[in-house]
Amino acid sequence: MSLDHYPRGVLVPAVTPFHGDLAVDEKRFVAHCKWLLDEGADGLAVFGTTSEANSLSPGERMELLERLIEGGVAADVLMPGTGCCAIPDTVALTQHAVSHDCFGVLMLPPFYYKGVSDDGIFASIAEVVQRVADSRLRIYLYHIPPMAGVGFSLPLIERLLKAYPQIVVGLKDSSGDWKNTQALLEAFPGFEVFPGSETYLLDALRLGGAGCISATANVNVAAMRQLIEEWNTSTAEAMQQRITAVRAAIQKFPMVAALKAILAEMHDAPGWDVVRPPLVRLGSTARIQLLDSLAALKFDLGHPVSAT
Amino acid sequence: MSLDHYPRGVLVPAVTPFHGDLAVDEKRFVAHCKWLLDEGADGLAVFGTTSEANSLSPGERMELLERLIEGGVAADVLMPGTGCCAIPDTVALTQHAVSHDCFGVLMLPPFYYKGVSDDGIFASIAEVVQRVADSRLRIYLYHIPPMAGVGFSLPLIERLLKAYPQIVVGLKDSSGDWKNTQALLEAFPGFEVFPGSETYLLDALRLGGAGCISATANVNVAAMRQLIEEWNTSTAEAMQQRITAVRAAIQKFPMVAALKAILAEMHDAPGWDVVRPPLVRLGSTARIQLLDSLAALKFDLGHPVSAT
Numbered sequence: 001m002s003l004d005h006y007p008r009g010v011l012v013p014a015v016t017p018f019h020g021d022l023a024v025d026e027k028r029f030v031a032h033c034k035w036l037l038d039e040g041a042d043g044l045a046v047f048g049t050t051s052e053a054n055s056l057s058p059g060e061r062m063e064l065l066e067r068l069i070e071g072g073v074a075a076d077v078l079m080p081g082t083g084c085c086a087i088p089d090t091v092a093l094t095q096h097a098v099s100h101d102c103f104g105v106l107m108l109p110p111f112y113y114k115g116v117s118d119d120g121i122f123a124s125i126a127e128v129v130q131r132v133a134d135s136r137l138r139i140y141l142y143h144i145p146p147m148a149g150v151g152f153s154l155p156l157i158e159r160l161l162k163a164y165p166q167i168v169v170g171l172k173d174s175s176g177d178w179k180n181t182q183a184l185l186e187a188f189p190g191f192e193v194f195p196g197s198e199t200y201l202l203d204a205l206r207l208g209g210a211g212c213i214s215a216t217a218n219v220n221v222a223a224m225r226q227l228i229e230e231w232n233t234s235t236a237e238a239m240q241q242r243i244t245a246v247r248a249a250i251q252k253f254p255m256v257a258a259l260k261a262i263l264a265e266m267h268d269a270p271g272w273d274v275v276r277p278p279l280v281r282l283g284s285t286a287r288i289q290l291l292d293s294l295a296a297l298k299f300d301l302g303h304p305v306s307a308t
Numbered sequence: 309m310s311l312d313h314y315p316r317g318v319l320v321p322a323v324t325p326f327h328g329d330l331a332v333d334e335k336r337f338v339a340h341c342k343w344l345l346d347e348g349a350d351g352l353a354v355f356g357t358t359s360e361a362n363s364l365s366p367g368e369r370m371e372l373l374e375r376l377i378e379g380g381v382a383a384d385v386l387m388p389g390t391g392c393c394a395i396p397d398t399v400a401l402t403q404h405a406v407s408h409d410c411f412g413v414l415m416l417p418p419f420y421y422k423g424v425s426d427d428g429i430f431a432s433i434a435e436v437v438q439r440v441a442d443s444r445l446r447i448y449l450y451h452i453p454p455m456a457g458v459g460f461s462l463p464l465i466e467r468l469l470k471a472y473p474q475i476v477v478g479l480k481d482s483s484g485d486w487k488n489t490q491a492l493l494e495a496f497p498g499f500e501v502f503p504g505s506e507t508y509l510l511d512a513l514r515l516g517g518a519g520c521i522s523a524t525a526n527v528n529v530a531a532m533r534q535l536i537e538e539w540n541t542s543t544a545e546a547m548q549q550r551i552t553a554v555r556a557a558i559q560k561f562p563m564v565a566a567l568k569a570i571l572a573e574m575h576d577a578p579g580w581d582v583v584r585p586p587l588v589r590l591g592s593t594a595r596i597q598l599l600d601s602l603a604a605l606k607f608d609l610g611h612p613v614s615a616t
Contacts, residue, residue: 022395022435049420049421054393054394054418054420054421055393055394055395055418055420056394056396057366057394057396057397057400058365059396060394060396085362085363085393086362086363086364086365086368087330087363087584087585088364088365088367088368089365092365109586110362110363110585110586111420112357112362112363112419112455112456113357113362113455113586113587114454114455114457116586116587116588117586117588119588120585120586120587120588121585121586123585123586123588124585124586127330127585146422147420147421147422148420149422149457150586276395277395277418277428277429277431277432277434277435278417278418278421278424278425278428278429278431278432278458279421279424279428280424280425280427280428280431
């Protein structure tokens, strides 16, 4: 089976909007996802860290995925996050995603216990693969040690690729360490590696990277898509510098709250900024600093869509 | 309402036995819990870190709690762990425990996101309290930063005690830092502080501590109970040294796997040693080293119960 049909490029870990009472705002979520695709997203890595997915129950995640597909987003651009602490939860979410024909799943390792062995993480993934038992399953490993506290080492990835060459097909590298991304790209040709930050997008594309899966694509996807299309041109470096500067301005603030503040401004919809605890909204001073720094970069904070 | 009726003393974070296929062995779990109470446990802090609770789905946890109560363990000695990453899961588990008349719940903060603010953790607990909305609710905070990556600071505890004086009644301190336990005991008289290790049991009792909630109580509860009863006698220091030595021998190995290996030996039941990934069983060499070091301490590895 060729990997050619998998979405490559910029996949967006779509943020999850909430109502004031913290219930999921399904309608706004579907509208946001459609807007991201209209703006140039190649796919949607829904239910990741930026999506506050671990602040949703498994049932909420399954229901929201169904609303998204019913709402008109094609399942074959979706890579939902499904990795939980408990294997039964991971299996349920993964089976659900596969049964709805999502092109892949983004799988965190079990993240409660720290200092676990590669053997233990391998056994976790193996158990999920065996229980899901579906030839359509495509797993993208989600490597984000700064948040999960555990991750996928190169020797562990090598073992997984040997054991499940048709199933374990890629990885999102949110280590924040370009050397790790580079080592992955060099060690495993054909393995679909997505840096977790667009800061490394051009570097990754030059080494055969699959694109990027970046939080800030929630507000800047068009620029990333353009760089991916024109990475081999003379303007690529300048485009990279521009998106790097936007990212740098945003990541001075807590990421999820900052993105939601920007979306609230873009859509002139104050309710967009609700987050679930333990995250907190940006304070008004931080909000103004963020928006000012983006305005100084001539970042478009206009109102790109009318339906919010 | 007086705090006098709350179980104090040694509460055991009971390990969760599994069948070979990783399904929960409910029968063995009930037998283990009853044995712990027979041996002198004052209560059971089921579904903690040692219980691999985060490797169980919320549904599995609720079902197992029901089996335990149906099996004859009184709910008023139970303090189930209920803190999950997602508020809806925490609320469901907490409501379930309260509705079954458990005397309290042991609540982890949401543990996926790292570097969150005290405001965010406060809002998480507040949201759970408001949604559960039951005057029977008694929360014991579960402070275990080495595993959860987040925890309860003294200023945060002070805020919670002011906001919910009848509800937030205690804390398990698994920081591993005696200075933190001491600071808690000194700052909040009447707040029920349980060190997460019996290494600090005598020190804590001398400062008014509530007892301890310790992993190794799964195999050594009688000795801890005896120290609690005789802490003010001349033999207390020697008793503390003895239980500290046993703990030190066990914690040279991964804790959950080590405890299950000891229980397998005690009960002559090899199947006791099954753990869920990402944990792994002790290898045979480690197992022999562990049992030898306990034998050298004249620790009783006999078969204390026939029904396993």
